[in-house]
Amino acid sequence: MTTTPLSARQIGRRRRNEALRRTWAEFRSHRSGLVGLVVLGGFILVALLAPVLADSDGLSVTRATGGVLEGPSAEFPLGTDDNGRSVLTLLIWGARISLFVGLLATAISMVIGTLVGLTSGFFEGWPGRILFRLTEWFLVIPFLPLALVLASVLGRSLLNIALVIGVASWPGTALLIRSQTLSIKERPYLDRARVLGAGRWHLMSRHVLPNVMPMVFANTTLTVAIAILTETTLSFLGLGDPTRVSWGSMLDDAFTVGAMTTGAWWFIVPPGVCVVLVVLSFTLVGQALEEVVNPRLRRR
Amino acid sequence: MSATLVAAGGSTPTLRRPSYAKYVGGRVLGALGSLAFVLVVNFFLFRVLPGDPARTLGRGRFRTEEQLEAFRATYGLDQPLPQQFLTFLKNTLTGDLGVSLRYRVPVSELILDRLWPTLLLVGTSTLLATIIGIYLGMVSAWNRGKTVDRVWTGSTLTLYSMPEWWLGLLLIATLAVGFGPVPGMFPTGGLHSVDADPGTFGYVLDTAWHLALPVTTLTLAYLADYALIMRSSLLDEIGEDYLVTARAKGLRDLQVRRRHAVPNALLPTTTLVAINLGFVVSGAITIETIFSIPGLGLLATEALSIPDYWVLQGVFLVASAAVILANLLANLLYGLLDPRVRT
Amino acid sequence: MGALLEVRDLTVSYRTNEGPVPALRGVDLTVEAGEVLGVAGESGCGKSTLASTVLRLQPKDATVGGEVLVNGSDVLTLGWGDLRALRWAEASIVFQGALHSLNPVRRIRDQIAEPILVHDPGTSDDEVERRVGELLEQVGLPRARSRAYPHQLSGGQRQRVMIAMALACRPKLVVADEPTTALDVMVQAQILDLLGGLVRDLDLGMVLISHDLSVLSEVCDRVVVMYAGRVVELGAAAEVFDDPLHPYAQALTGAFPRIGDPRARYAPAGLAGDPPDLRTLPDGCSFAPRCPKAVDACRTAEPPLVTPPGAAPGRRAACIRAGEPA
Ligand SMILES: Nc1ncnc2c1ncn2[C@@H]1O[C@H](COP(=O)(O)OP(=O)(O)OP(=O)(O)O)[C@@H](O)[C@H]1O
Numbered sequence A: 001m002t003t004t005p006l007s008a009r010q011i012g013r014r015r016r017n018e019a020l021r022r023t024w025a026e027f028r029s030h031r032s033g034l035v036g037l038v039v040l041g042g043f044i045l046v047a048l049l050a051p052v053l054a055d056s057d058g059l060s061v062t063r064a065t066g067g068v069l070e071g072p073s074a075e076f077p078l079g080t081d082d083n084g085r086s087v088l089t090l091l092i093w094g095a096r097i098s099l100f101v102g103l104l105a106t107a108i109s110m111v112i113g114t115l116v117g118l119t120s121g122f123f124e125g126w127p128g129r130i131l132f133r134l135t136e137w138f139l140v141i142p143f144l145p146l147a148l149v150l151a152s153v154l155g156r157s158l159l160n161i162a163l164v165i166g167v168a169s170w171p172g173t174a175l176l177i178r179s180q181t182l183s184i185k186e187r188p189y190l191d192r193a194r195v196l197g198a199g200r201w202h203l204m205s206r207h208v209l210p211n212v213m214p215m216v217f218a219n220t221t222l223t224v225a226i227a228i229l230t231e232t233t234l235s236f237l238g239l240g241d242p243t244r245v246s247w248g249s250m251l252d253d254a255f256t257v258g259a260m261t262t263g264a265w266w267f268i269v270p271p272g273v274c275v276v277l278v279v280l281s282f283t284l285v286g287q288a289l290e291e292v293v294n295p296r297l298r299r300r
Numbered sequence B: 001m002s003a004t005l006v007a008a009g010g011s012t013p014t015l016r017r018p019s020y021a022k023y024v025g026g027r028v029l030g031a032l033g034s035l036a037f038v039l040v041v042n043f044f045l046f047r048v049l050p051g052d053p054a055r056t057l058g059r060g061r062f063r064t065e066e067q068l069e070a071f072r073a074t075y076g077l078d079q080p081l082p083q084q085f086l087t088f089l090k091n092t093l094t095g096d097l098g099v100s101l102r103y104r105v106p107v108s109e110l111i112l113d114r115l116w117p118t119l120l121l122v123g124t125s126t127l128l129a130t131i132i133g134i135y136l137g138m139v140s141a142w143n144r145g146k147t148v149d150r151v152w153t154g155s156t157l158t159l160y161s162m163p164e165w166w167l168g169l170l171l172i173a174t175l176a177v178g179f180g181p182v183p184g185m186f187p188t189g190g191l192h193s194v195d196a197d198p199g200t201f202g203y204v205l206d207t208a209w210h211l212a213l214p215v216t217t218l219t220l221a222y223l224a225d226y227a228l229i230m231r232s233s234l235l236d237e238i239g240e241d242y243l244v245t246a247r248a249k250g251l252r253d254l255q256v257r258r259r260h261a262v263p264n265a266l267l268p269t270t271t272l273v274a275i276n277l278g279f280v281v282s283g284a285i286t287i288e289t290i291f292s293i294p295g296l297g298l299l300a301t302e303a304l305s306i307p308d309y310w311v312l313q314g315v316f317l318v319a320s321a322a323v324i325l326a327n328l329l330a331n332l333l334y335g336l337l338d339p340r341v342r343t
Numbered sequence C: 001m002g003a004l005l006e007v008r009d010l011t012v013s014y015r016t017n018e019g020p021v022p023a024l025r026g027v028d029l030t031v032e033a034g035e036v037l038g039v040a041g042e043s044g045c046g047k048s049t050l051a052s053t054v055l056r057l058q059p060k061d062a063t064v065g066g067e068v069l070v071n072g073s074d075v076l077t078l079g080w081g082d083l084r085a086l087r088w089a090e091a092s093i094v095f096q097g098a099l100h101s102l103n104p105v106r107r108i109r110d111q112i113a114e115p116i117l118v119h120d121p122g123t124s125d126d127e128v129e130r131r132v133g134e135l136l137e138q139v140g141l142p143r144a145r146s147r148a149y150p151h152q153l154s155g156g157q158r159q160r161v162m163i164a165m166a167l168a169c170r171p172k173l174v175v176a177d178e179p180t181t182a183l184d185v186m187v188q189a190q191i192l193d194l195l196g197g198l199v200r201d202l203d204l205g206m207v208l209i210s211h212d213l214s215v216l217s218e219v220c221d222r223v224v225v226m227y228a229g230r231v232v233e234l235g236a237a238a239e240v241f242d243d244p245l246h247p248y249a250q251a252l253t254g255a256f257p258r259i260g261d262p263r264a265r266y267a268p269a270g271l272a273g274d275p276p277d278l279r280t281l282p283d284g285c286s287f288a289p290r291c292p293k294a295v296d297a298c299r300t301a302e303p304p305l306v307t308p309p310g311a312a313p314g315r316r317a318a319c320i321r322a323g324e325p326a
């Protein structure tokens, strides 16, 4: 049998592919996670294809064609809002905003959380301790009031709302990453690497980070769920970007015009159902991922 | 902090046991640290972030420079920051939280006034959610993988993914307004009927009737958390060896659960309930808004639209203090219940 | 009256996602009153499984066949009420791993008192208190320790608590599952002394489980050696230890030059190969793949447990080459 010797990089790539394949096989055995993934795929597709699925003209208040709060009809499958716009169109375009803000906020939260968590776990001594204290202190600041205050101080824009959610939600991630880092640092092979003269940066980027990443990834998925919920709530309280339609701002409108007292269910139910579906899907996928990367949880 | 054994085996061992008092001391110090941090955050949030605080704080309210100056002087915003911080500290510690821009009364009075509806709403909901949630979590765990478990876990996860105020809106649309064949049975909002006479039994009933929907909403929202945590901590316990020991001793399955599994699984759940108590204000914000209940939450959302900064700052302070207190309570409770933490 | 414990053709198989795991494959043994029976074998050979079936404590995913008679009643078919009455009162278990077998958040007094109150609910508080103190002193712990929590005790002390707990209802039979594993050598010796003394003083019958044959040879009257869920050798303790007949027992005795070398547990010296995978056992003798003396005949049929020619009466071995001159 002849074998061509593989370069280190090829071996690395093979191993990674192999690991990915195994993770996927493991993930596939979680039926609820798979269902969540499919639903999410659907929503992401809708968000991406929004311009194709629904004319963006339908978002304009002045060019609205329907009557005020009309029930579902052939022309407007989900009825119209208080401005005569199609609820379905709003829903499709709202998916973009809700998902975008959720993902952006999560990215911000993850970057801060991972940086703080890694550093506070990796560097013993006072820098780590101070960061850890800081994380604990931030953790007790109630999330929604902080987000409210920040949003009202910073002003209303998509970016700000993502920033607010990200800034308010990083401490949980930081604590998780810190404890992971601490436990990885205890592993014997790190001592070996240290003895062999590996620098801190090398240890951190080559050994600690890759081992923490899967956990970060699972946690990210769960954080997106919370970020989307928060975005919806903040928009509902009128703190969202006034120029964009999101599911939360639709519900804010519905509440303001008293849709629940006039029986205009088509203005209340669909946005809420979308939120629940997306949040639930992210949660299910996140839980499945968590079980894949942390087999100790599998019994549940 | 583990107990140190000096001698092993049959000879008399001496045990150095750090006392509960020391544990409490440490936790109280930690809480005070957090409180100090919250004060600092509070100060910076409202004075440093928005650029010129006078302009943002009084957004659009002042026509002339003089008015602006007068505003600055009243709130001490013309002084250097360290000076401002000291004044802020002194005022906050003496209970002076400023005056509401909208109501023109001291914020502390306003908060005290609005505290009770919130406590009533959140307290009742927490109590109900704890009882029901723990029960559901137990049922799920005992029947892991069976239909009951699937249904309950699925429902709790769905509730967990739901904005609680949306659930409230649905309840208003169906049970308060009436939808299709369902007649409206409950008030759409408020805490009392206008004609209710305080001090009578009818008044109590009237309040209960008004609170039925908001309490149901919050209970459902909280319940998911408790049911999920109870389920998973009970599943953790079910795998433990000491339950086999208990069975070996001749205990009935029911006794094994009641005496060993459930009490031990309740430890993390108790902590969670205590911690969640701290989020009274957060939980109340949206629910009070949609049901127009005059509590702290509604106070906060009303303040948002003005924006009434001193009120927001006051509510934020109370909200944070509540979380810190609840955390402290959770820690103390855990230390009391779980000997492993104490020593 | 018959034996204290009589196990007849006991089979236990665990259902797993990867197929059934036959943990016990037809085990027979007896323990008479006042007798100490040792059970030896490497990790995974089914020792704890055997212990758990004595009080029908095997996990739900286990399928059990055969008979386990405790004082003449078959615990595998007993009604639940009778089974509960039998548990701890007639036979008790010192579980493997004392730390996890004790409830971490209950005082040890309560845990020792619990079976007393379960089996005799009328016992007065004073009586319970007295009895708990007595039991603790019996195992060499001061009465004052009764207020401690498990995590406040050392490993050896916890093991003593487990033993005190096992004696709480004055059973005639105690199954001790690796009571000395994970303890340091000094403490191991203390615990073994304690057990030996209790057997003498209380006239207990005992099943003493260990992976360490030399430990057993000191305390036991008879020993059985298990391999892959079967008894492969059986006889008087001293004889089996000094002159093992089965090649596996020979490897075990050669492998343990001194008490409690933790490494020896997983890789007995002089024994090549890995412990067997119970799901894919070979035809014939399950030890054959690792056996230095294996011949073709070993791979065709599982050898029966019989007294080999020339061996002392009461000795048995499951090896077709046992009894051949070495
Ligand atoms: N609940 C279970 N499900 C599936 N397989 C099991 C289960 N419990 C034990 N086993 C398997 O049964 C076999 C016997 O296990 P057992 O615990 O009786 O071994 P043991 O001799 O006590 O080992 P040790 O010396 O490590 O305690 C092992 O192969 C084990 O993997």
Ligand SMILES: [Mg+2]
Residues within 6 Å of the ligand: C047, C048, C049, C096, C177, C178
């Ligand atoms: Mg065992």
